[in-house]
Amino acid sequence: MSTETVNPVTGKIDEQALVTKANRQDLRFAIIGFVVLVVVMATLFALVLDFMIDGVPRISGEFLTNYPSRRPEQAGILSAWVGTTLVMSATAMLAIPIGVAAGVYLEEYAPKNWLTDIIEINVTNLAGVPSIIYGLLALGLFVQIFRLGQTILVAGMTLALLILPIIIVATREALRSIPLETREAAFGLGADKWQAVWMYLLPAGRPGILTGVIVGMSRAIGETAPIITIGALTFIAFLPPAPLQDTFPFVNFDWLNSPYTVMPIQMFNWISRPQAGFHVAAAATGVILLSMTLLMNGLAIYIRYRIRRSSR
Numbered sequence: 001m002s003t004e005t006v007n008p009v010t011g012k013i014d015e016q017a018l019v020t021k022a023n024r025q026d027l028r029f030a031i032i033g034f035v036v037l038v039v040v041m042a043t044l045f046a047l048v049l050d051f052m053i054d055g056v057p058r059i060s061g062e063f064l065t066n067y068p069s070r071r072p073e074q075a076g077i078l079s080a081w082v083g084t085t086l087v088m089s090a091t092a093m094l095a096i097p098i099g100v101a102a103g104v105y106l107e108e109y110a111p112k113n114w115l116t117d118i119i120e121i122n123v124t125n126l127a128g129v130p131s132i133i134y135g136l137l138a139l140g141l142f143v144q145i146f147r148l149g150q151t152i153l154v155a156g157m158t159l160a161l162l163i164l165p166i167i168i169v170a171t172r173e174a175l176r177s178i179p180l181e182t183r184e185a186a187f188g189l190g191a192d193k194w195q196a197v198w199m200y201l202l203p204a205g206r207p208g209i210l211t212g213v214i215v216g217m218s219r220a221i222g223e224t225a226p227i228i229t230i231g232a233l234t235f236i237a238f239l240p241p242a243p244l245q246d247t248f249p250f251v252n253f254d255w256l257n258s259p260y261t262v263m264p265i266q267m268f269n270w271i272s273r274p275q276a277g278f279h280v281a282a283a284a285t286g287v288i289l290l291s292m293t294l295l296m297n298g299l300a301i302y303i304r305y306r307i308r309r310s311s312r
Contacts, residue, residue, distance in 0.1 A: 048290070051283040051286050051287065052283075052287055054279070054280050054283040054284075055280065055282075055283030055284035055285070055286060055287040056284070056287055058280050058281060058283070058284035059284050059287065059288065062076060063075075063076050063077065063281070063284060064076065064077065064078065064081065064288075065078050066078060067079055067236075067237040067238075068080070068235055068236070068237065068266065068269075072275050072276075072277025072278045072280070072281060073277060075270070075277075075278065075281050077263060077266055077281075077284075077285050077288070078239070079236045079237065079238065079239060079260075079261055080261050080262060080263045080265075080266035080285065081263060081288065082239055082240070083152070083232075083236070083240070083260040083261045083262050083263075084221065084262045084263045084289075084292075086152050086240060086243070086255055086260065087152055087155045087156055087159065087227075087260060087262055088159075088217065088220065088221055089156075089243075090152055090153060090155065090156025090157075090160075090256065091155075091156045091159040091160050091163070091217070091220050092213075092217065093156070094156055094157060094160035095159070095160035095163050095164055095167060095213075095216065096167065096213055098160070098164065099163070099164045099166075099167030099168050099171065099212075099213075099216075100167065100171050100209060102164070102168050102171075103167065103168045103169070103170070103171025103172045103175070103209075104171060104175065104197060104202070106119065106120065106123075106168070106172060107171070107172045107175045107176060108175065108193070108197055108201070109193070123165050123168050123169065124165070124169065126164075126165040127165035127166055127169060130225075131162055131223050131225045131226050132225040132226065132229065134158055134159075134161050134162045134226045135158060135225055135226030135227070135228070135229030135230055136229060137158075137161070138154060138157065138158035138161070138226060138229070138230050139229050139230050139231075142154045142157060142158070142230070143230055143231065149257065150230055150231030150232070150259065151256060151257045151258060151259065151260070152240065152255060152256050152257070152258055152260045153256040153257060154230055155227055155230060155232065155260060155262075156256075158226050158227070158230055159220040159223060159226065159227075162216075162219070162220060162223065162226065163216030163217065163219060163220050164216075166212055166215055166216040166219070167209075167212050167213055167216050169212065170208060170209060170211060170212020170213070170215070170216075171205070171208075171209050171212060173208060173212075174205035174206075174207070174208025174209045174211075174212070175201055175205050177205070177208060178201055178204045178205055182200055182201065182204060183196060183200070183201070185200075186199070186200045186201075206304075206307050207304040207307055207308055210300055210303060210304050210307075211300065211304065213300075214296060214297055214300035217296060218293050218296060218297060221289070221292065221293055221296070222264055222289065222293070223264070224262075224264040224265060224268060227262055227264070227265060228265060228268075232260060232261055232262060232265050233259055233260065233261045233265075234261065234265055234266070234268070234269040235261075235269065236259060236260070236261045240254075240255040240258035240259075240260065241254040241255045241258065242255070243255055263285050263288065263289045264289070266282075266285055267282045267285045267286060267289070270282040270285070
């Protein structure tokens with residue numbers, strides 16, 4: 001105990017001095033935290049403002065509908081944003097149902113033994129594995145062993161593996177946060193285990209599950225290392241087949257086996273060139289990519305808000 005908090009006359013602890021010292025330490029910590037926050041946010045704001053100043057004037061209808069070109073003034077991102085949309089669609093179709101189902105099983109059905117403990121530890125650790133490791137795994141497993149090719153499907157599978165731990169952990173935390181009374185009420189009404197999960201727990205946990213899904217998708221949309229590893233193209237002047245068609249069965253899955261590129265790779269390709277026009281095009285692509293990410297997060301916040309309101 002510090003001598004500053006001991007009364008020299010009585011030899012007892014001076015509680016007022018102890019509280020004052022603790023408040024002083026809290027104030028110092030708050031000031032340091034605020035300064036760090038201001039510096040980080042100012043740096044981020046400066047970076048975003050810099051590429052918005054360069055990139056926003058470059059955005060136009062031609063930029064969105066033109067293919068990449070060797071001439072900076074004619075270069076566009078049609079193949080890049082279409083490829084990004086299709087890869088994210090494949091990622092969502094694979095990662096969301098598998099991740100939510102795995103989270104539900106581990107939290108509600110899995111027996112509590114050493115095997116599930118090992119699985120839980122591995123799932124938690126996989127959330128922090130560098131993305132390049134997933135790219136090397138996909139290259140060796142999907143491309144070289146299974147010979148699935150360097151396609152949109154493989155890219156979706158790779159990014160799905162990348163974000164699965166995030167979705168699983170978010171699903172488990174969302175279910176874990178539901179009060180025990182909800183489960184007891186469901187069982188009291190005669191529901192079995194599956195009915196309680198499907199009709200009560202999943203609806204109650206939707207906001208937390210949705211948050212994990214959007215966090216995972218936001219990470220996947222900006223990943224470059226695993227996509228480059230499995231062979232995404234840096235220059236592509238054609239589009240994959242359309243997922244929808246006019247004739248029966250009206251749905252086409254040929255796009256899953258098509259070559260592709262994505263916006264982060266297109267940015268990397270342009271920023272590595274010496275012409276200033278390509279650097280401006282890369283900044284414009286960054287603005288669009290940031291807008292897509294913010295739109296996705298904003299939509300998730302809106303859906304979560306509506307779900308919370310409807311559940312009250």
